[in-house]
Amino acid sequence: MTYLLDGEETERLKFRALNEDDFDSWVNYFNDPLSNKYWFPKYGNAFDECRRWFDNTFFRYQHNQGGMNVILEKSTGEIVGQCGLLIQNVDEVEELEVGYSLLPQFRGKGFAREAASKCICYAFKNNFKNSVISVIHEKNVESERVAVKNNMYLDKRTIYKSNPVKIYRIKNSYL
Numbered sequence: 239m240t241y242l243l244d245g246e247e248t249e250r251l252k253f254r255a256l257n258e259d260d261f262d263s264w265v266n267y268f269n270d271p272l273s274n275k276y277w278f279p280k281y282g283n284a285f286d287e288c289r290r291w292f293d294n295t296f297f298r299y300q301h302n303q304g305g306m307n308v309i310l311e312k313s314t315g316e317i318v319g320q321c322g323l324l325i326q327n328v329d330e331v332e333e334l335e336v337g338y339s340l341l342p343q344f345r346g347k348g349f350a351r352e353a354a355s356k357c358i359c360y361a362f363k364n365n366f367k368n369s370v371i372s373v374i375h376e377k378n379v380e381s382e383r384v385a386v387k388n389n390m391y392l393d394k395r396t397i398y399k400s401n402p403v404k405i406y407r408i409k410n411s412y413l
Contacts (some may be wrong), residue, residue, distance in 0.1 A: 241304035241323040241334075241366065248356045251318065251349065253307040256295050260308055263317045263341075264288055270342045276375035276401070298324065306337060309353050311344075318344045321353035323361055326373065328405060329396055334367040338384065350384045358388060362410040372406040373398050382406070 243253040256264075267273050268284035268291075282290075298305035306320035319340035326335045336357045338350045358370050372390060374381045385406035393407040 240302055240364075241325070241361075242299070243307050243322065243357060243360055246307075246356060246360060247312070248352050250312055251353055251356070252310045252312055253321075253353075253356070254310065255299065256292065256306060256308050256320065258292070260317065261288060261292060264291070264320075267319075267339065267341055272342065273339070276378050304334070306339070309349070311349075317341065318349050319353070321350070321357055323357050323366070323370070326371075328371070328373065328398055333371050334361055334369075335371050335373055336361070337372070338381075345380070350381075351387045354384055355388050358408060365410075367410075369407050369409045374404050374406060376402045376404055 242255055244255045246253045265284050265288040268287040274287065295305045297303075304322060304324040306322040306324070309318045309321050310316065311318050319338065321336070321338040324335045324337050326333050336354045338354050340350055354372070361367065361370050370390075371393070372381065372385045374385060376395065382404065388408065390406035390408045393405045395402070395404055397403070
C-alpha cells in the first residue's frame with residue numbers, strides 16, 4: 239500500500255485507510271445527488287454505489303494501485319470525505335491521480351484543497367512520479383477550482399471512462 243497516506247496529517251485533517259466500518263457513513267455520500275452528478279454510468283442505488291466504491295478501494299489497496307484515504311477533521315474526529323493517490327490509465331498512459339470526494343456538509347471549506355495538496359506533496363516527496371494529475375469531468379467547476387488552487391494547470395481534454403474530462407496536472411518541481 240505504497241500510495242496511502244495512513245497516519246499523515248495536515249493542519250486540520252488526519253488521513254487513514256478506509257475500512258468496512260466506514261460504510262454507513264460513506265453511503266450518505268451517494269445519497270447526495272451532487273456527489274456523483276457528473277460520472278456515468280451509474281451502478282444502482284446509494285447502497286450499490288457505495289459497495290462498488292468500497293470493493294474498488296480494497297482491490298486497489300491489495301494490488302498496490304493506490305486508493306482513497308478517509309480524511310477526518312482533527313477537531314471533531316468526523317469523516318470529512320476521502321482523498322488519495324490513484325494509479326490510473328489515461329489515454330493508454332499510466333498516471334498518478336489525486337482524487338478527492340467530500341461529504342456535502344464539508345464542501346466549500348477548503349478541505350479538498352488541503353487534502354489534495356497533502357497528497358501531491360506526499361507523492362513528490364516519495365518520488366512516485368514526476369507529475370500528478372486530476373481527472374475532472376468537464377462540467378465539474380468545483381473540482382476545477384480545487385485543482386487550480388493547488389497550482390495544477392489544464393493539460394488536455396479527453397474521454398475517460400465514457401466521460402468528457404479535463405486533465406489537470408502539476409509537475410514535480412523538486413526534480
